[in-house]
Amino acid sequence: MRQMSGFSSTYRRELGAYFATPMAYVFLAVFLLALGLFTWEAGRFFDTGVADLQPFFVWHPWLYMIFLPALAMRLWADEKASGTDELLLSLPIGIPGLVLGKLMAAWTVAAAGLLLTLPMWASVNFLGSPDNTAIALAYFVSLLMAGAYLSIGAAVSALTGSQVTSFVISVVIAFVFTAAGWPVVLSTVQSLLGTGFADIVARFSFITQFEGAQRGVLELRAVAYFLGFTATFVFLNCLWASRQRLG
């Protein structure tokens, strides 16, 4: 429990920092705009003739891949740039508390983004009779997936100490874990390395793990995957943030 000291103060400080500057507002506005655009234009929301949110959820991994590293890139790099990392390390608090406080603050902003899409859910209920349990489930797994994407960004931010570098590296890592389930990538892997290997690659893909939830199926495997993935990057984040003490 002592390791978690500093969690609530860090969480509040980081959440305040997002909303003290235009950062969170710009993120939310552009994220919602992009999500709307993809759902209606690329996803042809109204042309499917079905009252569900499949054309909406299908874009989540791709948009998260770009937007969430942008949200997380400042978490540690900003501390380093302004020298406040030294201030934090001089406080009697544990690194895990800092890491989780920062991650949860970014996750809360991402959750706010999802919350603001609820009118879309209301719309499909107005237009027809969707399976609301399935939609709630997809929202839940999408939120877990957002945590996984954010954990990449936060950990890399602690590693690089530069916001731009952190963003670029995080997007590349996120792309690898997203595109691994993309049919184009999978068929290439399959032809080069065989079906068995392609299956393994697909299993690590966010798209593959999120597919079940999009159909309204609760796969514990997917929940465990996203939580495990986040935990792994939280661990790496702790490791990389502690490195600072070594000089």
Place this chain on the structure above:
Amino acid sequence: MLEVKALEKSYGSRHAVRGVSFAVEKGTVLGFLGPNGAGKSTTMRMISGVLEPDSGDALVDGKSIISDRRAAQASLGYLPEGAPLYEDMTPPEFLRFLAEARALPLKSRRDAVDRAIADARILSVSHQRIGDLSKGYRRRVGLAGAILHDPPVLVLDEPTDGLDPNQKRAVRALIARMAPTKAIIISTHTLTEVPAMCHRAVLIDRGRIIADDTPARLARRSEDGTLESAFSRLTDQVEDENL
């Protein structure tokens, strides 16, 4: 109150701090002097638990910064070089963040914040964002953060650096007010303020302590009896020895 024992630190092949040891008692303000890159900030970072030493230890109010880091850090107030602060916060918000992070008892948090604001004389700017404050006020907000929990040991890295004479006087007055009840280490480049502010001066160069005396006795080591000349003579000597 503070005991520094044979601290060592290397960055790659560069030996930044080589066996630095000294002790500071309550009521003493110790001036930590030395040229740029002498190892002052590295030593202060190790004492504050920001950097892990390669070997050695620092006991803050009897608590080891190595084996009992958090307890030691709870007894220590640290102002890093340049007084880094969260610019998007107001001074009270920043102090409340520190009070929560330091897990001060809920009942005493407001009192601690009010007292630090009063002691650092920053009440008049408490509604402004830290990013909008002058350098002098920012330094005082940093000092307010360091004294928030009323620690017995204070480590202040260049608290007056870059301030105008009036701002320097205000910071010096604040340190003088706190001096009787605390052990304070201050690093500074401004040697003229050392006799007025410090009871003792430790001179460090190339990671080693080369003098530890009262500012007056240290000044007498030079031909013209000034601390500047003593500083130049002693640090030049080390340079010659290393040639």
